[in-house]
Amino acid sequence: MSDRDRERPSPGSPAHAGPTFEELEAEPIIRREGSLYADAWRQLRRRPMFIISGILIVILALMAIWPGLFTRADPRACSLADSLLRPSGEHWFGTDVQGCDYYARTIWGARVSITIGVLVTACSTLIAMLLGSIAGYYGGWVDAVIARLTDIWFAIPTILGGIVILRSIFSTRGLLQVSLVLIVLGWPTMLRLVRSAVMATKEMDYVDAARALGVRPFRIIRRHILPNAIAPVIVYATITVGVIISAEAALSFLGVGLQLPAISWGLMISVAQNRILTAPHLLLFPGALLSVTVFSFILMGDALRDALDPRLR
Amino acid sequence: MGRYLIRRLLQFIPVFFGATFLIFVMVWAIPGDPIRALAGDRFLPEQVRQELRDRYHLDDPLPVQYGKYMGGVFQGDFGDDFRGRPVTDLLAQRLPITVRLALLAFGFEVVLGIVAGILAGVRRGGFMDNLVLVSTLVVIAIPIFVLGFLAQLVMGVKFGWFPVSGVQRGLYSYLLPAMVLGSVSLAYIARLTRTSLIENLRADYVRTATAKGLSRRRVVGIHTFRNSMIPVVTFLAIDLGSLMGGAIITETIFNIPGLGRAVFEGVQRQEGTVVVGIVTFLVVVYMVANLLVDVLYAVLDPRIRYE
Amino acid sequence: MATTLSRDAVAGRPVDPAAPLLAVEDLRVEFRIDAGTVRAVNGLSYTLGRGETVAILGESGSGKSVGAQAVMGIIDSPPGFVTGGSVRFRGVELLDLPEAERRRVRGNRMAMIFQDALTALNPVFPVGWQIAEMFRIHRGLPRKAAGEKAIELMERVKIPSARVRAGSYPHEFSGGMRQRVMIAMALSLDPEILIADEPTTALDVTVQAQIMSLLAELQQQTGMGLILITHDLGVVAEVADQVVVMYAGREVEKGPSLPVYHRPAHPYTLGLMDSLPRRDVHTERLRPIKGSPPDLLAIPPGCAFRPRCPYGREICAREEPPLAAVTSDRISACHFWEEVSRERAGA
Numbered sequence: 001m002s003d004r005d006r007e008r009p010s011p012g013s014p015a016h017a018g019p020t021f022e023e024l025e026a027e028p029i030i031r032r033e034g035s036l037y038a039d040a041w042r043q044l045r046r047r048p049m050f051i052i053s054g055i056l057i058v059i060l061a062l063m064a065i066w067p068g069l070f071t072r073a074d075p076r077a078c079s080l081a082d083s084l085l086r087p088s089g090e091h092w093f094g095t096d097v098q099g100c101d102y103y104a105r106t107i108w109g110a111r112v113s114i115t116i117g118v119l120v121t122a123c124s125t126l127i128a129m130l131l132g133s134i135a136g137y138y139g140g141w142v143d144a145v146i147a148r149l150t151d152i153w154f155a156i157p158t159i160l161g162g163i164v165i166l167r168s169i170f171s172t173r174g175l176l177q178v179s180l181v182l183i184v185l186g187w188p189t190m191l192r193l194v195r196s197a198v199m200a201t202k203e204m205d206y207v208d209a210a211r212a213l214g215v216r217p218f219r220i221i222r223r224h225i226l227p228n229a230i231a232p233v234i235v236y237a238t239i240t241v242g243v244i245i246s247a248e249a250a251l252s253f254l255g256v257g258l259q260l261p262a263i264s265w266g267l268m269i270s271v272a273q274n275r276i277l278t279a280p281h282l283l284l285f286p287g288a289l290l291s292v293t294v295f296s297f298i299l300m301g302d303a304l305r306d307a308l309d310p311r312l313r
Numbered sequence: 314m315g316r317y318l319i320r321r322l323l324q325f326i327p328v329f330f331g332a333t334f335l336i337f338v339m340v341w342a343i344p345g346d347p348i349r350a351l352a353g354d355r356f357l358p359e360q361v362r363q364e365l366r367d368r369y370h371l372d373d374p375l376p377v378q379y380g381k382y383m384g385g386v387f388q389g390d391f392g393d394d395f396r397g398r399p400v401t402d403l404l405a406q407r408l409p410i411t412v413r414l415a416l417l418a419f420g421f422e423v424v425l426g427i428v429a430g431i432l433a434g435v436r437r438g439g440f441m442d443n444l445v446l447v448s449t450l451v452v453i454a455i456p457i458f459v460l461g462f463l464a465q466l467v468m469g470v471k472f473g474w475f476p477v478s479g480v481q482r483g484l485y486s487y488l489l490p491a492m493v494l495g496s497v498s499l500a501y502i503a504r505l506t507r508t509s510l511i512e513n514l515r516a517d518y519v520r521t522a523t524a525k526g527l528s529r530r531r532v533v534g535i536h537t538f539r540n541s542m543i544p545v546v547t548f549l550a551i552d553l554g555s556l557m558g559g560a561i562i563t564e565t566i567f568n569i570p571g572l573g574r575a576v577f578e579g580v581q582r583q584e585g586t587v588v589v590g591i592v593t594f595l596v597v598v599y600m601v602a603n604l605l606v607d608v609l610y611a612v613l614d615p616r617i618r619y620e
Numbered sequence: 621m622a623t624t625l626s627r628d629a630v631a632g633r634p635v636d637p638a639a640p641l642l643a644v645e646d647l648r649v650e651f652r653i654d655a656g657t658v659r660a661v662n663g664l665s666y667t668l669g670r671g672e673t674v675a676i677l678g679e680s681g682s683g684k685s686v687g688a689q690a691v692m693g694i695i696d697s698p699p700g701f702v703t704g705g706s707v708r709f710r711g712v713e714l715l716d717l718p719e720a721e722r723r724r725v726r727g728n729r730m731a732m733i734f735q736d737a738l739t740a741l742n743p744v745f746p747v748g749w750q751i752a753e754m755f756r757i758h759r760g761l762p763r764k765a766a767g768e769k770a771i772e773l774m775e776r777v778k779i780p781s782a783r784v785r786a787g788s789y790p791h792e793f794s795g796g797m798r799q800r801v802m803i804a805m806a807l808s809l810d811p812e813i814l815i816a817d818e819p820t821t822a823l824d825v826t827v828q829a830q831i832m833s834l835l836a837e838l839q840q841q842t843g844m845g846l847i848l849i850t851h852d853l854g855v856v857a858e859v860a861d862q863v864v865v866m867y868a869g870r871e872v873e874k875g876p877s878l879p880v881y882h883r884p885a886h887p888y889t890l891g892l893m894d895s896l897p898r899r900d901v902h903t904e905r906l907r908p909i910k911g912s913p914p915d916l917l918a919i920p921p922g923c924a925f926r927p928r929c930p931y932g933r934e935i936c937a938r939e940e941p942p943l944a945a946v947t948s949d950r951i952s953a954c955h956f957w958e959e960v961s962r963e964r965a966g967a
Contacts, residue, residue, distance in 0.1 A: 151324070152331030154551075155600050159558025160592045161336075167580060167588050168340045168351055246456045250562060253458050255580045269458060273566070276462055277470065287459035295454030302450070517739035523694045525805070526727030527757055539744045615789040616743055 040307035050303035056296035063110040071104045076261070087281055094281045106285045109265045112175060112258065113293060117245040119179050124187040125237050131187075132194025133221045133229075137202060146191070153188040158247055159254075161185045166256040178257050182244055193236050197229035204228070231308040235301050242297030249290055265290040317611050325604050332596055333386065337379055340589050347371065351585025357395065365586070368393055386597065391590035400590035403575055411560055411571035414494065417487050418556065422495035422502055427545065429499075430506025434541075435533060437511055445507065449500035457559050461493045461566040478568035490567040494559045498552045505548055509541040516540070543614050550606035557595050627812070630729065631721035636711025641845045642668040642691070642730075642813055647705035649683070649690050652698065658916045660686040662869040664705070666862065668813065668845040675848045675860035675877060677892070681913050683869040684849045688815045691847070692732050693722045709813070728758045730813035731806035736822045737798035741790040747801045748774070748786025754808040773804040777834060796827035800834070807838060814839075815847045820855070832859065853892055857881040865889050868914050868924035871943075875950030885952035885961040887929045923955070931956050 044050040063070055078100035087094040087102075094102050135146040162181055170177045201207065202225060210220050251257030252266030253273075260267060265286040272282035341347050348357070348365050357365075366372060369392065370381045385391070391400040433445035452460070468489055469477035475489035476482050513519065514537055522536040523529075561573035568574070572591055579587040628635055649661040661683040668674045678684040689695045690702050693714065707714045709729065714722060734740040742750060751773055752766035761769065767786070774782035777800040790798055799819060806814055816835065820828035836859060839846050848860060856863050860877040865888065873886035884890040891909035911928040914920060920927065926936040935955055943951045946961065954960060 148327060148331070151328045152335060155328050155332035155603070156335065156596055157554030157558050157599060159561065160554070160595055160599075163561075163576065163580065164336055164589055164592050165339050167585055168347065242454070249456055250458060250558070254561065254565070254577060269462070273462065276466055280466060283459075283462050283466075287456075287462065291455040291459055294456065295451070298454055299450060517734060517736065518742040520689075520694055521732075521734060521740045521802075522742070524692055524726060524732040525754060525757070526723050526725070527753070528723060531757070536742055536745075540742070614744060616791050 037308075040304075043307045044303060047303055047307070049299055050307075053296045053300035053303060056292065057300060060110055060114060060293055060296065063107055064114040065111075067104075067107045067111065070107045071101075074101075074104065076100065086279075094279070102281065102285060105263055105268065106265070106289055108263045109268060109286060109289065110293070112262060112264045113245045113248060113290065116175060116179050116182070116248045117241040117293075117297070120182040120186055120244045121237050121240045123179075123183045124190050124240070125233065127183070127187045128190035128194045129226065129233070132191045133198045133226060135191075136195040136198025136229075137217065137221055137225065139199075143195075147195075150188040150191055153185070156185070158182075158185045159250060162247070162251050163254065163256050166251065173257060173259055174262065175258065178248055178251065182247060186240070186244065190233070190236060190240070193232055194229065197232050198225055201225045201229045235305040235308060238304055239298050239301035242294040242301070245290070245297070246294050318608065321604065321607050321611075325600070329597075329600055330383075332600065333383060333593065334379060336589070336593055336596065337382055341369065341371065341378060341382070351589070352395070352583055355395075355583040361395065364397070365393075365395070368397075369586075386593065391594050392586045394584050394587045400587055400594075403587065404572070404591070404594060407570060407572045407575050410569060411564070411573060413484070414487050414491055414564070414569060414571055415556055415560060417484075417491035418495035418498075418559075421491055422499035423549070426499040426502025427506050427542075429503040430545075431510060431533070431538075433503065434507040434510030434514070442507070445503055449503050452496050452500040457493065457497055458562045458566060460496060461490075461563055464489055464493050465566060487569070490563045490569055493566075494556065494563040497559070498556065501548065501552070502545060505545050506541060509544050510537060513537045513540045539613060543610070546606060546610050546613060550603045550610075553602050553606075554599055557599060627729075630709055630712040630714075631717055631724050633712045639708060639711030640667045641670050641672075641710060642847075643706075643708045644687075644691060645706045645708075647687060647690055647707065648703045649686050649695065649700060650703050651700050656917045659869050659919075660700075660916065661690065664864070664866070664871055666864050666874065668847060668862075670812075670845060671839065671843045672862070673839070673846040673848055673860045674862045674864065675850060675856040676864050676866060677850060677853065677856055677889075678866035679851060679913055681868075681916065682866040684866050685817050687866070688732070688817055688847060688849055692726060692730065692815060694726070694732075724758070727754060727806075727811070728809050729811055730815065731809070731811040732815040732817065733799070733802045733806045733819050735818040737795070737802045738790060738822075740802060741798065743790055746787045746789055747793070751786075751801070751805045751808055754805060758809055769808070770804075773808050774801070777801075777804040777807075777838075779804070794827075795823050796830060799823065799827075799831050803831075803834065803838070807842070807844075810842060811844060813845045813847065815849070817849045818851070819848075821851075835859075853881065865892075868916065868919055870924065870953065872925065872953045873951070875946065879947070879950060883961055883964045885946045885950065885957040886954045887931050887956075887960050888925050890960055890963060891928075923953075931960060 078095075078098040131146055135143040162185060165181045165184070166173055166178070198221075207220060207224055210224050215224075248257055249264070249266030249269070252264050253270040255270065258264045258267055268286040269283055269290075272279070272286070276283050340351070346362075348362050348369075348371070370378050373381070389401055391404065393399050394403075429445050429449075433439075433442040436442060455463075465477055468474050476486040479486060510533075514533070516537075518540075519532060519537055522532045527536070557573075560571065561576050563569070564571045564573035565577040572595070576588055576591050579585070579591065644667070645665045647661055647664040648659070651658040651660055664683070664687045666674055666676075676684040676687065686695065686700070691707050691714075695702065702715060705715075709725065714725065717725070741747065748767060748770045751770035752761075752763070755761040755766035755769050756763065759766075771782050771786050774786060779785055779797055779800050785793075785797075790801070793801065799822075803819075814835075819835070820831050823831060832855065835846065838844075846859075848855070850856060856877050863873075863875065863877040863880050864871050865873040865880070865886065867888050873880060873884065873889045880889065881893075884893060888909070895908040909928055914924055914927070920937070921940075922938050923929070923932075923936040923941050926932040929936065931954070933955070939955070941953045941955045943953050944957055946952050946957060952960075
């Protein structure tokens with residue numbers, strides 16, 4: 001409360017030397033100090049949703065970078081003699097058909113999922129920011145062309161498109177191929193978001209002012225528009241990481257994504273599907289970790305949206 | 314209304330050709346021999362390869378190829394498998410099964426999703442609201458194939474409430490797969506309905522309706538409901554795409570001999586032309602369904618008819 | 621517009637024939653939000669007689685709209701709560717009525733129109749349907765008969781080719797026509813009280829005059845009481861019998877409108893006058909009120925207007941001014957009302 005009082009200039013101060021008629025009509029504004037982000041951060045720190053998802057994401061990131069922190073076992077050192085062991089003290093998650101330690105494999109699976117999730121999101125966000133800001137800023141025919149192009153892409157659902165491209169173009173499919181396909185199919189949604197955010201920000205007076213001062217378009221976009229249009233992009237990108245991880249797993253599960261000997265949750269579940277009655281642990285562990293990962297990113301996106309989207313306050 | 318429909322139809326044409334062209338290019342215009350790529354590890358005798366090259370006009374120039382390909386699509390020709398049987402036969406046989414599954418799933422997600430969303434949104438912050446928010450988040454986070462196996466394991470194998478796989482027990486055997494298929498969209502619909510309802514309940518016209526002396530039930534059920542459904546309908550259009558992707562996975566898990574299962578089998582048996590044919594068909598269905606949803610959208614929201 | 625229903629009872633309770641049409645006494649409304657409690661209306665009283673017009677004057681956030689919504693009983697609760705006072709409609713206490721009975725009063729016996737008819741009308745239903753809904757819900761008329769009634773009403777508020785326009789949607793009307801639709805809807809059941817919340821603010825000046833004269837004409841025909849919420853002093857002087865000036869949730873000046881208009885006894889009213897161009901008094905230049913309204917979460921102690929008041933003195937920061945009787949029918953909440961009212965003594 002006291003902060004708020006300090007914010008408001010006292011009556012009669014120079015700032016109020018020439019009040020206008022509008023002031024008579026003005027709402028008693030409850031001023032917020034600091035930027036949107038400082039404010040959002042202050043709010044987020046107290047949110048259980050944010051704290052839980054934040055901790056989970058940090059753990060998963062560590063898992064992806066240093067799987068050795070979590071397991072000493074080599075996921076590729078297998079002995080057929082140990083095939084399909086149930087979970088035990090020695091093999092926490094049991095073993096798979098080849099007799100590999102399933103805990104180690106599940107931990108190592110995080111690397112592929114998170115790499116693809118982050119890589120695909122980063123690249124499609126970059127493409128979307130570039131094309132989206134050009135479309136949103138210039139409008140006219142540039143916008144029309146980009147918008148129609150997006151419409152066309154939109155007409156092809158991700159999984160269907162993924163199956164066709166991966167099936168017909170690549171005979172061997174690794175992390176790069178799968179990422180590439182998901183980037184190609186993933187940017188249009190993000191582009192629509194950036195475009196509408198840029199168009200909304202473009203109408204602001206300070207952008208007009210910058211333009212009137214002769215600031216170049218590229219600089220206006222970079223310095224004045226994007227920073228203000230980026231909040232919804234951050235929210236959506238966070239959720240997208242989860243969605244992409246899920247899509248990669250689905251493609252691998254269907255047999256058009258990653259191929260053995262890659263270690264991926266989708267592949268593990270795909271292999272497990274024929275044995276769900278005899279060895280359900282093969283399904284449950286990678287399934288659970290995959291779900292927790294997707295959950296963390298979506299929860300984080302939700303928390304960020306609550307904090308960054310002032311309309312919902 | 315008429316003008317809106319015509320404009321929408323005109324927009325549909327470039328999207329239709331654009332999307333089919335995109336698929337066409339990705340499959341047939343890649344460097345190397347597309348037939349070999351489609352066959353994967355599978356061995357095709359030289360004679361079969363040449364027959365397929367002729368069948369798909371691969372020795373023609375690219376534009377002619379596309380023209381002939383589109384001509385085929387318009388006549389319901391989606392290619393042949395490697396043994397020369399038309400994909401259309403497969404479609405005729407498998408489509409009804411998928412339609413049954415998809416309709417059940419669609420009904421399930423729309424009805425339950427909207428009801429859950431309304432229950433949550435009417436009393437924001439209440440018990441139902443939190444229940445719906447948490448449970449939908451969990452459902453959204455669990456990938457559909459994990460959810461499918463879990464449902465199969467728990468409800469089918471463990472409790473024996475539903476058939477575990479196949480369609481031998483009529484419509485009953487579709488129930489569990491339909492619930493799995495519709496679950497993620499159900500969660501999205503519930504959340505969207507909730508947000509939209511909350512936003513609309515703040516609108517000025519709701520205050521007017523209250524001032525008219527209408528009951529709360531009528532204010533929410535008649536005045537706010539229709540406005541709140543506008544974004545939900547838009548979502549349904551987009552959602553049809555994920556319903557199709559989901560159908561491939563669900564039919565695979567529950568061993569339902571529909572189109573989705575056919576796609577999966579095509580992938581497994583390295584029948585590339587079948588996969589491409591069915592996917593092309595599904596994309597066309599998706600685009601047409603989207604067009605229909607846009608019409609429904611105009612019926613719901615009189616404002617957009619006059620834009 | 622004769623109705624067959626008895627008007628001698630309110631929600632089943634007999635009316636008091638001696639009571640005024642509406643008596644609002646010491647009404648208090650709070651909003652309990654995360655940041656604290658906002659006392660949006662803090663003691664509002666007035667009476668409204670048959671055929672009379674009371675104007676409630678104030679800036680945005682002064683509590684004038686909230687006060688009216690409390691009378692209608694349409695405050696969102698939570699976060700809003702009516703915490704005290706009384707609202708008696710022909711002697712019957714409305715605040716004690718259960719919601720179901722209150723609903724029978726709303727729209728039926730008292731109606732309300734809002735500032736922006738574009739957002740206040742439902743965008744997805746034809747206007748005829750929205751008017752007809754009143755007859756269907758309150759009178760139980762079948763769809764068709766209610767539709768005919770709606771067309772009659774649209775004709776009554778002078779909407780051209782009403783029969784055709786009844787099927788149009790709100791966004792297809794001009795601002796003035798939309799407000800006429802709102803008025804038709806509000807007047808459909810011949811209410812005894814109409815609350816108009818800034819009915820002309822969103823309109824062009826020429827259309828404003830048309831709407832105001834339509835309201836005056838309809839009031840003349842029906843004898844309804846009109847509560848006019850506005851920030852426009854000119855309108856007040858023209859149409860209102862009584863005026864209540866509100867600032868930061870409190871009433872600061874109240875009385876018959878012409879005396880208040882010509883000789884304000886509160887610095888805020890005076891400030892409102894000086895900030896408006898006037899036809900009757902030659903002013904050198906407009907003098908707007910300095911500063912902005914207080915944050916309702918942090919109203920300073922003493923007189924809420926003190927930070928902006930040219931008459932402000934040390935006592936004003938300490939003591940909230942009592943309601944002083946300026947004349948037998950006027951009050952002012954200012955320590956120095958006598959000094960203020962001398963300002964215009966010569967006018």
